[in-house]
Amino acid sequence: MSMDSLNVDYSTTIPNNVGLMEDRRVLKALEGWHPGYLNWWNDMGPDGFQEKLVYLRTAYSVDPRGWAKFDYVRMPEYRWGVLLAPQEENRTIPFGQHYGEPAWQEIPGEHRAALRRLVVIQGDTEPASVEQQRHLGKTAPSLYDMRNLFQVNVEEGRHLWAMVYLLQKYFGRDGREEADELLRRRSGSEDSPRMLGAFNEATPDWLSFFMFTYFTDRDGKMQLHSLAQSGFDPLSRTCRFMLTEEAHHMFVGETGITRVVQRTCDAMKEAGIDDPYAIDKVRALGVIDLPTIQKKLHLHYSLSLDLFGSEVSTNAANAFNNGLKGRYQETKIDDDHRLENSTYPVLKFIDGQIKLVDEPALTALNMRLRDDYTQDCAKGLLRWNKVISTAGITFELKLPHTAFHRQIGEFKDVHASPEGVIVDDATWAKKRNEWLPSKADGDFIASLMKPVAEPGKYAGWISAPKVGIDNKPGDFEYVKIDT
Ligand SMILES: [Fe+2]
Numbered sequence: 188m189s190m191d192s193l194n195v196d197y198s199t200t201i202p203n204n205v206g207l208m209e210d211r212r213v214l215k216a217l218e219g220w221h222p223g224y225l226n227w228w229n230d231m232g233p234d235g236f237q238e239k240l241v242y243l244r245t246a247y248s249v250d251p252r253g254w255a256k257f258d259y260v261r262m263p264e265y266r267w268g269v270l271l272a273p274q275e276e277n278r279t280i281p282f283g284q285h286y287g288e289p290a291w292q293e294i295p296g297e298h299r300a301a302l303r304r305l306v307v308i309q310g311d312t313e314p315a316s317v318e319q320q321r322h323l324g325k326t327a328p329s330l331y332d333m334r335n336l337f338q339v340n341v342e343e344g345r346h347l348w349a350m351v352y353l354l355q356k357y358f359g360r361d362g363r364e365e366a367d368e369l370l371r372r373r374s375g376s377e378d379s380p381r382m383l384g385a386f387n388e389a390t391p392d393w394l395s396f397f398m399f400t401y402f403t404d405r406d407g408k409m410q411l412h413s414l415a416q417s418g419f420d421p422l423s424r425t426c427r428f429m430l431t432e433e434a435h436h437m438f439v440g441e442t443g444i445t446r447v448v449q450r451t452c453d454a455m456k457e458a459g460i461d462d463p464y465a466i467d468k469v470r471a472l473g474v475i476d477l478p479t480i481q482k483k484l485h486l487h488y489s490l491s492l493d494l495f496g497s498e499v500s501t502n503a504a505n506a507f508n509n510g511l512k513g514r515y516q517e518t519k520i521d522d523d524h525r526l527e528n529s530t531y532p533v534l535k536f537i538d539g540q541i542k543l544v545d546e547p548a549l550t551a552l553n554m555r556l557r558d559d560y561t562q563d564c565a566k567g568l569l570r571w572n573k574v575i576s577t578a579g580i581t582f583e584l585k586l587p588h589t590a591f592h593r594q595i596g597e598f599k600d601v602h603a604s605p606e607g608v609i610v611d612d613a614t615w616a617k618k619r620n621e622w623l624p625s626k627a628d629g630d631f632i633a634s635l636m637k638p639v640a641e642p643g644k645y646a647g648w649i650s651a652p653k654v655g656i657d658n659k660p661g662d663f664e665y666v667k668i669d670t
């Protein structure tokens with residue numbers, strides 16, 4: 188393929204900038220996989236909206252100055268394609284024992300199994316989130332939000348394509364089998380669940396969707412950043428382009444939560460309520476009280492922390508040492524990029540106490556990525572808290588302590604409060620519904636999830652966005668419901 192293939196070839200069934208026309212073997216394999224993908228999309232994609240015209244962006248180039256065009260599309264006709272960021276000339280491996288050597292265009296045999304696992308785990312999350320979100324269209328608070336949901340869904344579908352392309356092109360028969368497995372597993376299934384915990388949880392309502400796109404898609408961002416550093420150049424280029432799309436998903440989450448918080452604060456002010464804990468009074472206004480928003484945040488943040496795996500991990504060390512998966516913004520870090528002699532502080536549970544302990548930096552890479560993630564998460568909280576303080580309400584949304592509600596890693600066998608105080612089982616049982624969404628909280632939120640499908644109108648629990656998608660006016664018909 189040419190080095191500057193910025194534009195996408197739409198002449199094959201599979202739009203691509205990887206020269207698929209000349210790569211008949213891979214083209215055939217992908218064409219063979221395509222019908223199964225469409226069946227999956229029709230079965231597990233947005234329920235009830237497959238025939239509607241949706242105002243979606245489609246990637247037509249990988250040029251960062253202009254890479255997408257917007258138009259009305261029926262989702263099953265979306266042009267899911269294979270797009271890699273342009274090849275960087277003379278790119279070298281930026282970390283690990285191969286530091287400074289030319290990046291690999293083919294997979295080194297000894298790293299094949301480990302790389303396949305990284306690609307499959309990333310690939311598995313993409314269709315999982317589509318499955319988790321498939322019922323949300325029916326309760327969308329506006330056409331604008333519905334469109335954003337569907338945009339996220341089709342792009343997660345494309346991310347699956349991106350990973351399947353790598354599997355088909357570079358991993359031979361095992362790759363083809365893994366590609367089929369990606370269409371066979373189902374989020375939340377007893378027999379064949381998705382690979383990671385957070386991707387088997389339900390996304391029952393729109394506040395969950397916004398929390399998911401803010402916190403769980405952001406785990407995806409961190410993983411993609413680390414894989415974008417990979418010595419295996421096709422993986423690096425794939426992930427770099429996926430990050431362009433991923434930014435919108437987190438925008439949807441961040442602005443979604445901002446708008447929910449805004450609406451709650453506005454309603455409280457209008458009603459003259461300044462006590463955020465006057466939950467019944469606030470709920471009577473048809474908005475979500477701030478403590479419940481905090482509980483949802485606790486849930487989604489803690490589930491997302493689990494996605495980073497064990498704090499101390501030899502797998503992570505090997506992936507780094509072997510040049511497969513780097514650190515967040517590896518090339519901007521000022522150190523030896525080998526980490527053979529350095530340490531990193533890790534939170535551990537020792538003798539009944541939470542302690543910060545220095546561990547070899549190589550085995551602490553999951554912890555480091557998780558710390559980078561936490562820092563990245565904090566930005567949204569600043570914005571949301573600004574909305575609350577501007578409204579004159581005394582309440583602050585907070586990220587819970589790392590030890591809170593964990594199923595993986597150092598704290599999986601203990602209970603801790605959101606502040607990080609270790610508590611016994613009885614206290615946990617008593618406090619659980621104060622710290623995490625209860626059945627009653629879920630029922631209340633569900634009661635608000637009434638669809639609003641008139642252009643320019645919004646459900647009462649969420650404020651209107653400040654600007655439209657693609658600069659469209661406020662009453663733009665993002666989804667043609669009557670088609
Ligand atoms: Fe994705």
Ligand SMILES: [Fe+2]
Nearest residue numbers: 404407433436
């Ligand atoms: Fe995403």
